[in-house]
Amino acid sequence: MHETNSSSLTPRYFILNGIPGLEAAHIWISLPFCFMYIIAVTGNCVLLYLISHEEALHRPMYYFLALLSLTDVTGCTTFVPSMLCIFWFNFKEIDFNACLAQMFFIHTLTGMESGVLMLMALDRYVAICYPLHYSTILTNTVITKAGLVTFMRSVLLMIPFTFLIKRLPYCRGNLIHHTYCDHMSVAKLSCGNVKMNAIYGLIAAVLIGGFDMFCISMSYTMIARAVVKLSSADARHKAFSTCTSHICAIIITYVPAFFNFFTHRFGGHTIPHHVHIFIANLYLLLPPTLNPIVYGVKTKQIREKVIKLFFREKKMLSMR
Numbered sequence: 001m002h003e004t005n006s007s008s009l010t011p012r013y014f015i016l017n018g019i020p021g022l023e024a025a026h027i028w029i030s031l032p033f034c035f036m037y038i039i040a041v042t043g044n045c046v047l048l049y050l051i052s053h054e055e056a057l058h059r060p061m062y063y064f065l066a067l068l069s070l071t072d073v074t075g076c077t078t079f080v081p082s083m084l085c086i087f088w089f090n091f092k093e094i095d096f097n098a099c100l101a102q103m104f105f106i107h108t109l110t111g112m113e114s115g116v117l118m119l120m121a122l123d124r125y126v127a128i129c130y131p132l133h134y135s136t137i138l139t140n141t142v143i144t145k146a147g148l149v150t151f152m153r154s155v156l157l158m159i160p161f162t163f164l165i166k167r168l169p170y171c172r173g174n175l176i177h178h179t180y181c182d183h184m185s186v187a188k189l190s191c192g193n194v195k196m197n198a199i200y201g202l203i204a205a206v207l208i209g210g211f212d213m214f215c216i217s218m219s220y221t222m223i224a225r226a227v228v229k230l231s232s233a234d235a236r237h238k239a240f241s242t243c244t245s246h247i248c249a250i251i252i253t254y255v256p257a258f259f260n261f262f263t264h265r266f267g268g269h270t271i272p273h274h275v276h277i278f279i280a281n282l283y284l285l286l287p288p289t290l291n292p293i294v295y296g297v298k299t300k301q302i303r304e305k306v307i308k309l310f311f312r313e314k315k316m317l318s319m320r
Contacts, residue, residue, distance in 0.1 A: 009169035013093045014186070018086045019277045020177040030087035033281065036289040037080045043292025044069040050305045057301060060123055060138040065295060067147055068116045068249070072288035075109035078102060079180040079284060086179060099181040100162045106180060106284065108158045110257070111208045113287065115150035117253060118212040120246050121219040128239050129226045157204050164200060168192045177273060179281060205261060209254075216250060245298040252290050256283040 018026055051057045051066040079102065085091040094102070127134050161183050168190035178185045183201060187194040220243070227239045260283040263271050296302055 009171055010166070011096055011170050011174040013095050014099050014174045014176050014181065014189075015092045016082075016086055016094055016179060016181070017092065017175055017177050018083075018179055019274050021272075021274050026087040030084055033080065033087075033285065034084060036285050037076060037084075040076050040285065040288035040292070041073055043296070044073040044288060046306065046309070047292050047295065047302070048073075050302065050309065054305050057305065060134075060143055061120075061127070062301075063140075063143050064116060064120045064123055068113065068120070068291065071109055071112045071116055072291060075106065075113065076285050076288045078105045078109065083179040083281070094181065099186065100165060103165070103181040103183055103186065104158055104162055107161060107183065107204075108154045110284065111154035111158060111204075112151055113253060114208050114212045114257075115153060116147075117246070117250055118215045119146050119150060120249075121216040124243050124246060125219040125223055127242065128223050154208070157207060160200060161197075161204075164197045168194065168197075178277060182280065209257065209261075213254065220247075245295050248294045248298065249287070249291050252294070253287045256286055259283075 017023075019029065022029065047069045048066055051062045051069075082091075082094070082102070123138060126137050130137060165183065165186055168187065169192045170189050171191040172189045174189065176185050176189065184194075184197065187197045223239075223243065227236050230236045230239065256279065260276075260279045263276060263279060296306055
């Protein structure tokens, strides 16, 4: 069913088909996604609560972690509830402008997450290479400005996507074989020239992902050189251990992201379409789910605060 405005070839709404070919299994597929979403929201909200209420965590490293948690919980919330509505209630229609809004926020927040990981790498670089000047370099003002610049970079680079999508004529129906509004998934419904969309998507990926990965690589190269020069083995171990959580977060975020990026553009017909959709969903949901767990397990200060919070709540419940 294809419904359009009388004045243009812009559909009034799109239909999100979920995972094509696996419609009969949507209920079962939704269970792990729902479970991951609950973990993501709970874990990131706990981190935000601890960082905001515990004075011992009022340090640049944890401010960046709070920014990452806020980005993660907002990012997965932009698509998981609507995806679950598709799986559970067969609510597949999405207004054209709502689709553009979802697409904008998903891409903006994924770009923001990449930027925050880059800032966290720079934080580790300053902490290890310039420990005596750490507090004077990374002041609250600098952290705030860095966060705002990272956010504005994502916003300004993602705004053109909405105009590139809106200018296209849609005469290939309004059925999107996806669980959310992805830029190229929407563009493929157009009978117009989408070459500019593909080119700009590649440019945005390079300007965000490529630039951030370059900064992260340079930061860890200089960190490794500084750590190797330390005379004490204990000092080297301690320096590297402060980076393990962040390295895990980088792997969790960038491996699915690059896999999704390359399979989407170069996988062609060799990878089934439903596998593309699975990867696209995991790429957005896996980092928010695992990041709180990684930081909770690997970071001693957070682990101690979580245990303290748990026992405090347990004690309060037992007193009632």
